[in-house]
Amino acid sequence: MSALSKLKEAYLCLKAGRVTLPYPARPQPVPPRFRGRPIFDANRCIGCAGCANNCPAREILVFDVCQEIRILKYLGRRCTYCGRCADLCPEKAITMSKDFETATPSIADLQQTLELFMSTCQRCGRCFKEPTPLEQLKLKGYRFDDLAHDRWIFRSKAYLEKDQVAGDIDLELD
Amino acid sequence: MASRDILHQLKQRFGAALPRANVAGLDRLYVFVTPEALKDVCQFIFRDLDARYIISIGADDRPYSGKFLVAHNFAFDARHVLCSVLTEVNANGGRPQVPSITEVVPPANWAEREFRDLVGIEPVGHRYPKRLVLPDGWPEGVHPLRKDVPHDFCPPDYDENRDFQFEAPPEGCVVVPFGPFHPTLDEPTHFRLYVEGETVRGCEYRGFMAHRGIEKLAETVLGYNDIPMMAERICGICGCVHNVAYAQAVENAAAIVVPPRAEYIRTIMLELERLHSHLLWVGLACHIVGFDTLFMQAFRIREPVMWMAEQISGNRKTYSLCVIGGVRWEITPELRTGLRQVLDKLEAEWQAVVAAVSRDRNLQRRTRGVGIATPELVKNAALIGPVARAAGVAMDCRRDHPYAAYDRVEFEVIVEHGGDVWSRVVVRMKEVFESIKIIRQCLDKMEPGPLQAEIKDELPPGRFGMSSVEAPRGESHHFVITGENNRPRRWRVRAPTYQNLQGIPAMIKDQQLADMTISLGSIDPCFSCTDRLEVVDIRNQQTHVWSQEELVRLARRKT
Ligand code: SF4
Ligand code: SF4
Secondary structure, three states: OOOHHHHHHHHHHHHHHHOOOOOOOOOOOOOOOOOOEEEEOOOOOOOHHHHHHHHHOOOEEEEEEOEEEEEEEOOOOOOOOOOHHHHHHHHHOOOEOOOOOOOOOHHHHHOEEEEEOOOOOOOOOOOOOOOOOHHHHHHOOOEEEHHHHOOOEEOOOOOOOOHHHHHHHHHOOO | OOHHHHHHHHHHHHHHHEEEEEEEOOOEEEEEOHHHHHHHHHHHHHHHHHOOEEEEEEEEEHHHOEEEEEEEEEEEEEOOOEEEEEEEEOHHHHHEEEOOOOEEEEEEHHHHEEEEEOOOEEEEOOOOOOOOOOOOOOOOOOOOOOOOOOOOOOOOOOOOOOOOOOOOOOOOOEEEEEOOEEOOOOOOOOEEEEEEEEEEEEEEEEEEOOOOOOOHHHHHOOOOOHHHHHHHHHHHOHHHHHHHHHHHHHHHHOOOOOHHHHHHHHHHHHHHHHHHHHHHHHHHHHHHHHHHHHOOOOOHHHHHHHHHHHHHHOOOOOOOOOOOOEOOOOOOOHHHHHHHHHHHHHHHHHHHHHHHOOOOHHHHHHHHOOOOOOOHHHHHOEEEEEHHHHHHOOOHHHOOOOOOHHOOOOOOOOOOOOOOOHHHHHOOOOOOOOHHHHHHHHHOOOOOOOOOOOOOOOOOOOOOEEEEEEEEEEEEEEEEEOOOOOOOOOEEEEEEHHHHHHHHHHHOEEEEEEHHHHHHHHOOOOOOOOEEEEEEEOOOOOOEEEEEHHHHHHOOOOO
């Protein structure tokens, strides 16, 4: 009985033959819904920070440099490629690309930084008295931890260390 | 109404000891009991009403009610009710105490030790209140799951180099360390086996080496719809299970009705996951006993299932399937055809494999009579899933506590009576066919309609929700208390291995040391990642535990 089952097993193996794919020698196409690393389109983004507030990995940071410039930074470190950011972006400024071979010794290869021009009040030239979208977010419970970090939209109660922030961003503004 | 009946029975017996209760539907029951009566109520439920123990939860409820909360969850499988016995515990100046129920409900052992560690509620009368979850160097009196502890807090007096105190081995036994990184089990867990000759007489378990603090993150940082994506990462294989279970628990708490099409899609993805998990496990089990032919074949057959999952959800494993109120991925007619083809091929191929293997005497010699779990053990250690079904206990959440679309499909609960590893192999081999059957029915019955329910208002805070989902290796149970700021106040995950592991000492007792790996492998253990290593120098008999710095240095050394 056992001998017979051994024969059957041998037959199974022979019949299957070789099944290993020649990847990476030959590139492997991915299915249409595949979610690779997200790509941000600066021309479409309106800086609403919807993606930043809904990223489960907290991978997207939004940073106001002055009244008019908002920086959106995708950090690319622990992104889980879940595609929530692309789902939620009202302007469809994010595409989940087919790019999955992202191994790199330099994290900057994956990071993306958008510089967005925001508008100020056309009448007085100052910011609005009414709550700005940023302040509205704050009213909803998004945390800006202290003065130095008041520029951040980040909902977590996590405290961003000052120097760590500088390291994260590495902004070079003149 | 089954839940009302149970409440009625409890009321009759305990009367004033139950100050309030919440009958949250036909299949959910929340009873508050006074701490004094807790033990008796649990005993009555567990022994007299013959409920199955699921898990205990400790929660810091001080910001809302000024008290701590302890919940013991039970399942009435035959009556299709999940029941939670809740106790409010006085804060007692930050040192709350609750009577331990382990004496009458033995499987609560770990859960009580866990809330002692993490929430700081002392289970009075626990027989073995040793530290379970917190790392060895963590100071006493700091409890990470309390609301006043930030999620990234590391106590200043944390002592990284403190050693764990193991118990002394019994007389006449030597200690054999098993894991982490055992040649046949590359999982971060440590069993200290007490061995007499070649026979294992007992063991001490040391696990939780890489605690990821997921529950704390969910309570402090993430929002309702972020958590499913993270819940999915609790386990590398049954990710979708946790994803669905969490979403269902919140939906259960907030009374959100999921559209039927979404329910069918959830069912299909859960069953796809069961398919590839069973194929993987049968392969791995054979690999452990040295039967690599089947390992190769199982993995070959499994691959098209993974490709199919990738086509449906965009990923092989982390499907990111659920959000609260629905699913994100549609199953289009093309995918449906593709899925059917994959299933047909899989069924034919798996039949051939099962036919070839089921008579293989070598495999049976290695697995019959090994790692036996008796029905008594199943009850007293609250074992679940294929381990319980292989011991002749027919329990299956899909049938007993139907969720998603399982009440609309037909399938059999596979039961074997050997209780040994071979029976588990048989159970899981046969369940593959049941899963194929379920997916086919879902594809036939799937109704058109929306994928997500519309949620207009904020979810109400302070509501309880429970959800059990049958993962490939057992039942995953999620318990949620909804909260403010768009995130739950307390979320407790009970993964199947948490209970099944507690049965291991009894399963390996008095058997050969060589059978240890397959006994442990047969529950399909799923630990997490590890961070320590013990090296034994055989020349001078020195042991050395590597510290994290040393490991990092070693890993970064240029060769
Ligand atoms: S894909 Fe997911 S994890 Fe990555 S940036 Fe987008 S939302 Fe965050
Ligand atoms: S959600 Fe879209 S539009 Fe809004 S900040 Fe993100 S990328 Fe820009």
